Amino acid sequence: MTRHFNFCAGPAALPTVVLERAQQEMLDYQGHGLSVMEMSHRSSEYVAIAEKAEADLRSLLAVPDNYRILFTQGGATQQFAAVPYNLLGNGGTGNYFETGIWGKKAIKEARHLFGAAHVAASSVDSGNTEIPREEAIQLSEDAAFLHITTNETIGGLAFDYTPCAVRPDGVEIPLVADMSSDILSGPLDVSRYGVIYAGAQKNIGPAGLVLVIVRDDLLDRARSDMPTLFSYRELAEAGSMINTPATYSWYLAGLVFEWLRQDIGxxxxxxxxxxxxxxxxxxxxxxxxxxxxxxxxxxxxxxxxxxxxxxxxxxxxxxxxxxxxxxxxxxxxxxxxxxxxxxxxxxxxxxxxxxxxxxxxxxxxxx
Amino acid sequence: MTRHFNFCAGPAALPTVVLERAQQEMLDYQGHGLSVMEMSHRSSEYVAIAEKAEADLRSLLAVPDNYRILFTQGGATQQFAAVPYNLLGNGGTGNYFETGIWGKKAIKEARHLFGAAHVAASSVDSGNTEIPREEAIQLSEDAAFLHITTNETIGGLAFDYTPCAVRPDGVEIPLVADMSSDILSGPLDVSRYGVIYAGAQKNIGPAGLVLVIVRDDLLDRARSDMPTLFSYRELAEAGSMINTPATYSWYLAGLVFEWLRQDIGxxxxxxxxxxxxxxxxxxxxxxxxxxxxxxxxxxxxxxxxxxxxxxxxxxxxxxxxxxxxxxxxxxxxxxxxxxxxxxxxxxxxxxxxxxxxxxxxxxxxxx
CATH class of the missing domain: 3.90.1150.10 (Aspartate Aminotransferase, domain 1)
Structure with a gap:
């Protein structure tokens, strides 16, 4: 067995000790006689795994009590659709930072589904080598949220500030952040955001799983024509178990959170x-x-x-x-x-x- | 290490030899120096894993050449939405067999999203103890597809025939089957179906992954207001890689297919x-x-x-x-x-x- 150094952009390296633990528990999880993969998501053993993962994440990011943590599926790409479905129920337009390929994809999906997306700031003129400064942000009058990609994985371009999202009429709108490639890379002031989401396959765990952290006053802004599995409210009320979640990926994410707390500190x-x-x-x-x-x-x-x-x-x-x-x-x-x-x-x-x-x-x- | 006998309805037992193989390859896949979980889905190693899984599944089920196999996410519940999105583009109404809790859920999601779903046959009068016979099917005049749940996991109720789906005007419509809990339990005549889908967590692999087998002439019937990740056409054209798929679950499904072919025969x-x-x-x-x-x-x-x-x-x-x-x-x-x-x-x-x-x-x- 050899472990090489893996600089993959994602799916990406996982901590060797996490993989060793998963390997050891693969056929028999802590004497229960079955793999985590083979457990009912409603069983007491699995619920304990899921709750510990959430609690560890909440502790790591100091997530305030008025935020829900959801473990869902489809990667960040599914959230490109889920965000506007969940936040455009009162009308308005999604506003976006265009800072590279991932920001563009979020804009494209909003336009595909809802016919409009407003580019509030763009780094295209700089060849995606510089994030526009805060004073350059131009929100639309009907802006319903401001979406940023905190770290553009392909361009290697990262925000050096957290934007304030205040409309021309003075109304503050929720800041939404795709943090797929930098979540958990350092401390974060969650209270600055309305919604944070992150595909797991960079800093969290296996591809497919996606985390959503949402402020609970935003659970009432959803459109009614949304697939049930996209609903932050339904997911929150069901503890992310509207249907069977990606149980094994959730377990592995929990091992990564534990590694961050205990091994890294x-x-x-x-x-x-x-x-x-x-x-x-x-x-x-x-x-x-x-x-x-x-x-x-x-x-x-x-x-x-x-x-x-x-x-x-x-x-x-x-x-x-x-x-x-x-x-x-x-x-x-x-x-x-x-x-x-x-x-x-x-x-x-x-x-x-x-x-x-x-x-x-x-x-x-x-x- | 003890392995007990696990009669869980799902996530369910996996073959011990499959888990042993995954355990052995967990930290270093066949000398490549990294886990399958850590591989780019675009790498030649991973693409070989994904293609072999698809080929083995195609061989096991004798899937005809004019059917596409998709590896997607969100379980069968996501398909309750994806099926009508993909098949109602020319109008019409989804027709459903109501044979238990899963059939009812499919009906509920269609009504939620599109306002209507026609119950073409129901086992409610029998207390969900008997599937209506073929002559009892009553398709609506505008039926766009007929959806069945071949095996109701909760009621333990299974079809003993494959329905013909012919409208009052003589037009044959696609038969759509949720086979989450009986796919791969025996041979299947795929050509009788327009769409087959199955959540993985019973007979295929880890929860989250869902397989879709779709006849290629049905890729042109989609509504335009659908989240991109739900689109059978987009998934088919991208080889199920519109975005990063659930790579590790796909790999494990491949190990199960190999076990079915080589160990079971x-x-x-x-x-x-x-x-x-x-x-x-x-x-x-x-x-x-x-x-x-x-x-x-x-x-x-x-x-x-x-x-x-x-x-x-x-x-x-x-x-x-x-x-x-x-x-x-x-x-x-x-x-x-x-x-x-x-x-x-x-x-x-x-x-x-x-x-x-x-x-x-x-x-x-x-x-």
């Missing part, structure tokens, strides 16, 4: 490790003549670091040699090319050290 | 085993004065066998003693009470033998 400790990891890689890139990253310094992502080689004819060699050195999945997204190193929570600092050593060596030999 | 062999298991349990019930099952013989489910005790004050003792004997999850659904033994593919014949021995012993002592 919470999100401040996690943030410090993530800051060191990102600083090492950006320093290597900035000191190099071969590698470069185009993102404005204030918006550089700590989770996804895209970079290009000065001579793209070296790309294939770089990737092949990295792979041979046990540094996996450094290829950039097919839509942008180049390289990308994703440094999620479960990617250890040693992985970044190994990557930096490899990059320096590669530049010396080939740069 | 295909669906005819599986059907023979399932027939023996069910016959043993029903024979025990029918020969007993303590236990009884109310379902008409021709509609008795081979997968879910509900039964009651003549004196329900013995229920708690029965369940406690069964549990102590390593016979887990025999409690009936909370909506109907009594007992239920689910005999899915992964429940071995020895489990039924042990259950029958226990029931006979219990009756002798307490009956």
């Amino acid at each position: 919470g999100l401040e400790a996690m943030a410090a490790i993530n800051a060191r990891k990102a600083a090492k890689l950006y320093a290597t890139i900035d000191a190099s003549k071969l590698f470069s990253n185009p993102v404005a310094e204030r918006n550089r992502s700590r989770m996804n670091v895209p970079f290009v080689l000065a001579d793209d004819r070296l790309d294939a060699d770089f990737l092949r040699e990295a792979d041979e050195a046990g540094l996996l999945n450094l290829k950039g997204h097919r839509s942008v090319g180049g390289m990308r190193a994703s440094l999620y929570n479960a990617v250890p600092e040693e992985a970044v050290d190994a990557l930096v050593t490899f990059m320096n060596d590669f530049e010396q030999r080939r740069g | 295909g669906l005819e062999a599986m059907a023979a085993i399932n027939a023996r298991k069910a016959a043993k349990l029903y024979a025990t019930i029918d020969a007993s004065k303590l236990f009884s099952n109310p379902v008409a013989e021709r509609n008795r489910s081979r997968m879910n066998v509900p039964f009651v005790l003549a004196d329900d004050r013995l229920d708690a003792d029965f369940l406690r003693e069964a549990d102590e004997a390593g016979l887990l999850n025999l409690k009936g659904h909370r909506s109907v009470g009594g007992m239920r033994a689910s005999l899915y593919n992964a429940v071995p014949e020895e489990a039924v033998d042990a259950l029958v021995t226990f029931m006979n012993d219990f009756e002798q002592r307490r009956g």
